[in-house]
Amino acid sequence: MLRPADGTFETPRCRVRFVRVEDAAAMYVIRSQMPWDPQTRDMDATIDMLAEIAARPWDELGWRQFAVLDTDDRMIGDIGVNFGSPTVGQAELGFAFAPEARGQGLASESIGALIERLFDRAGLHRIEATTDARNLPTQRLLTRLRFRQEAHYVQSWPLEDGSWSDELGYARLASE
Numbered sequence: 001m002l003r004p005a006d007g008t009f010e011t012p013r014c015r016v017r018f019v020r021v022e023d024a025a026a027m028y029v030i031r032s033q034m035p036w037d038p039q040t041r042d043m044d045a046t047i048d049m050l051a052e053i054a055a056r057p058w059d060e061l062g063w064r065q066f067a068v069l070d071t072d073d074r075m076i077g078d079i080g081v082n083f084g085s086p087t088v089g090q091a092e093l094g095f096a097f098a099p100e101a102r103g104q105g106l107a108s109e110s111i112g113a114l115i116e117r118l119f120d121r122a123g124l125h126r127i128e129a130t131t132d133a134r135n136l137p138t139q140r141l142l143t144r145l146r147f148r149q150e151a152h153y154v155q156s157w158p159l160e161d162g163s164w165s166d167e168l169g170y171a172r173l174a175s176e
Contacts, residue, residue: 014070014076015073016066016068016079016114017066018054018064020050021054024043024046024047024050025043026067026075027050027067030098031096036134036138053065061083061088063080063083064082065078065081066078066079068097068101068106075098077096077101077106077110079095080093081093089123090128091122092129093111093128103137107141108141108144115127115172124174125173126171127147128170129170131168133166139168145172146176147172148172149168149169152166152168153168
């Protein structure tokens, strides 16, 4: 698990820090613009989620959210890490970036730096991520970050129209 002092760092073009309750509006907008996994919680639920995360003791397992800020200190994305999923020493990774921040390498830069901190400072053994099979940009990003595809989950994600989408599971070990 990262300590509070490990939760804020800079990359050449971004600042990453633990998300705050006051980031809820920006996070809600960014997540509402995701093409394959749009926001399903309303603003009040987003605020409640961030307040619950902020109130959780630092050594407790569960989700931690990181805000990704550009050089003008605007939130351009968020990265979620679920510590202890499925067991201690492992974590689940999720992320969302604003449309204007996509395609510039900002996600690779910030997520890559966080992954290195998770392996080096939090002592994780394995990090996994799951994405919609239609989400080719995320698949390319995970591959660039040295994740390998481990699974193809057939019709595992329900869509609003009643149909189902496949998901792909990726993972990376600290030793890789």
